[in-house]
Amino acid sequence: MSYVTILWSGAAAAALLLGIVHATVWLLNRQAWSNLALAVVALSLSGIGITELGMMVSQSPEEWGEWARWCHLPLFFHIVAIVVFVRLYLGAGRRWLMWTIIGIRTAIVIANFSSPLNFNFDSITSVARMHFLGEEITVVGQGVVSHWQWLATLASALLAIFVLDAAITLWRQRTKDARRRALFVGGGILLFLVLATVSTQLVIWGIAVMPMLITPPFLISLVAMAYEMTRDTLRAGRLAAELLESQNRLELAANAAGLGLGVWDARTLQFWATQRSRGLFGFEPDEQIDVDSVAGRIHREDFPRVREALISSIGTRARFQVQFRVCTPQSATRWLASHGDVVVDPHGRLTMIRGVIRDVSEQKQTQEEAEELRRELTHAGRVTMLGQLASALAHELSQPLGAILRNAEAAEMLLSTPSPDLVELRAIVADILKDDQRAGDVIERLRALLKRRQMQFSPLSVETLVKDANTLLRADAAARHVALECCAGDALPMVAGDRVHLSQVLINLILNGMDAINESASSRRRITVAARNVEDTSVEIAVVDSGTGIAADRLPRIFEPFYTTKANGMGMGLSVSRTIVEAHGGRLWAENDVDGGAIFRLTLPTLQGSAS
Incomplete structure (x- = not known):
């Protein structure tokens, strides 16, 4: 086998191997477009080497011309791939010049396969034999150059200008990495592009009798490009190792803090999660995780809330924060708290979700226990408060019950007569029903206050609250010789609240006011309850007493637990x-x-204010 066959076949094989390697890199990472461009450069150079070898071993002008025709096909992909590689890898080069070169080379390859012989020659009359690398090869002897050959020469010149412009642009960035790329990649491509172009043009225009030498110069430039890409690959490997170490350290710190980390790549639909995150969701260390498996572990009542939090985060670009329950096969339901952010591309499409997860089951249990204690304390407060009103409430009930008894006795007397007055009997029955309703209202309010219950929010009239308090307290106020004035207009907006709990607050404030004026003269004992609308967003209820007010040093502390100024008080009411x-x-x-006494004000958001 000749040296020419060995060298050109070896060059084609080396280029083929480089092309396969970088094509594989692109298949593994579809964002590595520079690797794809370099793969096309290498694979097309392999094709150029084969056609060049065919030209050198041709036995006739027709055979040489046919090999030259087919050389244009890999040459087209080679030049286009070089232009794209320079644009992608160096990040420079004028876009209009790139498209001009691609357009000219496209026209050349179309004209090449449309012509009788090839694009470069209208005819080849003879071939010659010459010694090259110690053996005889075939070269062009005599031929007629195509009158469109200047277009190919122009395309080669524009390609050189494009690469030179990109290298200069990169060099001007003045960074070490940029200048190394400009020198090795840009300079390497430019140098061997000029050598290949000059030798080819000398052969075509008949200035020199020698073989077409496209493969050797471009093989050297290909090695330069592959070397620089290999440096990037090695650097990426080092960065990956450093990233893995950083990831391990981060996971160690997160585990020490009881946190789990997770990332979902929307492009590949792959989940990455630390062992802590896997354990919190009940996944095995080597178990494959996807969207359906994660969604399947979230409690069905909480899943809509989680989905809404993520959708809102995508729309607003804000961080998400949500708590939810997960149901795992290994253990009972646990509460998790998650917060993180979402990443979207310039078109607003979701690309990634990153989050931190921690187990808040104990905190939730503590909150529930604290809420239970609060309910018990609130209930105890109501019972204690009603204990204070026992005698007054007994009097409040005795009035309608006594009236019922008297009306019943009167009805019995009327029925004993020979001709009972039916009109009078109807009036007596109506009075009995009215007094029964009055007593029933008091008992119903007592039952509601004594019942142990959770807060139940519903639309509520402030006027109803004030009337409830007035109904339960008017007898006690009368017994204390306190003038209780309640004023709540019908035009006040509705609020969202729990009727029993808010009634407890209002009753407690009124009772405190009556306690504060116990030492005042009977003529000055007055409690005023008034409600007003505040800018259509809230309703304010004010409880005003006619006492001496609150000492300045006590005013900041009166809402503290267990702080009281009463001899028998617990300090929990306020x-x-x-x-x-x-x-x-x-x-x-x-x-x-300012006129004396104290004012307790409470505000409640209206239904419209809450919605806004």
Whole structure:
């Protein structure tokens, strides 16, 4: 076998191997477009080497011309791939010049296969034999150059200008990495492009009798490009190792803090999760995780909330934060808290979700226990409060019950007569029903206050709250010789709240006011309850007493738990009342009236204000 066959076949095989390697890299990472371009450069160079070898071993002008025709096909892909590689890898090069070169080379390859012989020659009359690398090869002897050959020469010149412009642009960035790329890649391509172009043009125009030498110069430039890409691959490998070490350290720190980390790539639909995250969701260390498996572990009642949090985060580009339950095969249901962010591309499409997860089951249990204690304390407060009103409420009930008894006795007397007055009997029955309703209302309010229950929010009239308090307290107020004035207009907007709990707050405030004026003269004992609309967003209820007010040093502390100024007080009434009001989204505070006495104000958001 001749040296020419060995060298050109070896060059084609080397280029083929490089092309396969970089094509494989692109298949594994579809974003590595530079590797795809380099793969096309290498594979097309392999084709150029085969056609060049065919020209050198041709036995006739026709055979040489046919090999030259087929050389244009890999040459087209080779030049286009070089232009694209320079544009992608160097990040430079004028776009209009790139498309001009691609357009000219496209026209050349079309004209090449449309011509009788090939694009370069209209005819080849003879071939010659010459010594090359110690053996005889075939070269062009005499031929007529195509009158369109200047177009191919122009395309080669534009390609050189394009590469030179890209290298200069990169060099001007003044960074070490940019200048190395400009020198090795840009300079390497330019140098061997000029050598290949000059030798080819000398042969075509008949200036020199020698073989077409496209493969050797371009093979050297291909090696330069592959070398630089290999440096990037090695650097990427080092970065991957450093990233893995950083990931291990991050996972170690997250595990120490009881946190799990997770990433979902929307492009590949792959999940990455630390062992802590896998354990929290009940996945095995080597178990494959996908969207369906994660969604299947989230409690069905909580899944809509999780989905809504993610959709909102995608739309607003804000961080998401959500708590939800997971049901795992290994253990009972647990509560998880997750927060993180989403990544979208410039077109607004989701590309990635990153989040941190931690187990909050114990915190949830503690919150539930604290809520249970709060309910028990609130209930105890209501029972204690009603205990204070026992005698007054007994009097409040005795009035309608006594009236019922008297009306019943009167009806019995009328029925004993020979001709009972039916009109009078109907009036007596109506009075009995009215008094029964009155007593029933008091008992129903007592039952509601004594019942141990959770907050149940519903549309509520402030006027109803004030009337409830007035109904339960008017007898006690009368017994204390306190003038209780309640004023709530019918035009007040509705609020969202729990009727029993808010009634407890209002009753507690009124009772505190009556306690504060016990030492005042009977003529000055007055409690005023008034409600007003505040800018259509909230309703304010004010409880005003006619006492001496609150001492300045005590005013900041009256809402503290177990702080009291009463001899037999527990100091929990105002603290519980503020907790109830804040649970409704409102405020409760106290201030001294300029005319004397204290004012307790509470605000509750209206239904419209809550919605906004």
